[in-house]
Amino acid sequence: MELSNILSPSAVKVAGTITSKKRLFLDLGDIASSSIGLSLEDSVNALLERENLGPTGVGNGVALPHARMAGLNCVAGAFLRLEKPLDFDSVDRQPVDLIFALFAPKNAGVEHLKALALVSRTMRDGAICAKLRANSDPAALHAILTETPSTQAA
Numbered sequence: 282m283e284l285s286n287i288l289s290p291s292a293v294k295v296a297g298t299i300t301s302k303k304r305l306f307l308d309l310g311d312i313a314s315s316s317i318g319l320s321l322e323d324s325v326n327a328l329l330e331r332e333n334l335g336p337t338g339v340g341n342g343v344a345l346p347h348a349r350m351a352g353l354n355c356v357a358g359a360f361l362r363l364e365k366p367l368d369f370d371s372v373d374r375q376p377v378d379l380i381f382a383l384f385a386p387k388n389a390g391v392e393h394l395k396a397l398a399l400v401s402r403t404m405r406d407g408a409i410c411a412k413l414r415a416n417s418d419p420a421a422l423h424a425i426l427t428e429t430p431s432t433q434a435a
Contacts, residue, residue: 282395284403285427287383288358291316293423298365302332305367309346309382312359319384323350328382338371342414343404347383347397356385356396362413362422379404379413381426 292312299305303325310324327348331337338344359382366376381400385393403409403426412425 282399287356287396289316290423292359293419295362295417299363299367309359313384317357336370338369338377340371340373342375342378344369344377344380345400349385349387351387353386356392358383
């Protein structure tokens with residue numbers, strides 16, 4: 282599995298000021314709607330439902346919100362880089378500016394976990410995060426994320 286199979290160029294965006302998780306999830310839902318074909322309302326509700334189980338801010342300015350949804354055939358991603366970091370209740374209490382959301386089919390057990398592991402490994406790489414923070418062009422962000430050598434998920 283590679284990020285290029287999960288993340289399409291149209292699912293990468295840069296946003297200015299977002300002031301709440303709900304607004305962030307609306308933006309991610311909009312990306313999911315336009316580039317993946319999911320319902321905006323269903324995407325937002327699924328992300329909020331998962332977030333209510335526990336924050337998906339993993340530290341170092343990174344959040345990995347994810348949700349399982351009906352109507353999907355494969356795991357798909359959406360990436361958002363914020364120009365102004367947002368408080369996200371992350372494990373290290375630092376605001377986030379790099380958000381990689383995953384949407385998986387309801388019954389996508391192992392594939393969902395492999396995709397989450399791949400995204401997590403990629404977003405833990407300090408050099409990749411530095412490049413992402415240094416660019417504001419969605420095409421460049423997509424290239425940085427998808428041209429990174431991927432290691433097979435466990």
